[in-house]
Amino acid sequence: MSKTRGKPSTTHPFAYPGLDRIIHERARLGVLTSLFAHPKGLAFNALKQLCALTDGNLSRHLEVLESAHLIEITKTTEQSRPQTRCRITAEGRRRYLAYLAVLEQVLCDADSGAKSQTRSGPQRALSSS
């Protein structure tokens, strides 16, 4: 991924406005990463297991993600059992990738900080801790 896409503003370099709050919430970040890694979609129960969420919690986060058009939810019946399947949308992929670029920027800023500490004194650098 490019190191420039998540580039911060020069006046507020540590503001990170690109850390989209809908995606940044920890459980939703797990759900979206999971769906990004499984583009054909995942069943509700598989997603629940992968992300260690309860039925209620997962339902709530899926609603938020669906309302933001980041995922689509389909309900079908398989062998007389209702099945809920979730899939990341094209919009979801686009926004998730933009979010990842900002995460990369955070890592990059931290790494720069660690390097400057190595140059200026004996403090532990990012790479050595």
Place this chain on the structure above:
Amino acid sequence: MSKTRGKPSTTHPFAYPGLDRIIHERARLGVLTSLFAHPKGLAFNALKQLCALTDGNLSRHLEVLESAHLIEITKTTEQSRPQTRCRITAEGRRRYLAYLAVLEQVLCDADSGAKSQTRSGPQRALSSS
């Protein structure tokens, strides 16, 4: 940084329990990254500018970080003016680095997902978007 420190559990690979909620909140992530990059500390006003926060917001987040022993706050007087200075603690550095390792894991998981999509079809990979 090691790629193994943030390694997820095999049963819940997308749960990311290591994304410490105190650090993960967007504004506090900015504040902590900023203080990590400036180990000698920063004055309140400089921090406010770097992170694009209001006085009230910054104060609130600093309180949370101080209560969690991630930063220390000192109040002095310089040229008859009160000065508030913030600095990351050793504990703060340790926990921030552990948090960064989990962020790296998220990027790594997303990258694996993108690669599997490249192998399985014509969908856009992480590296090409």
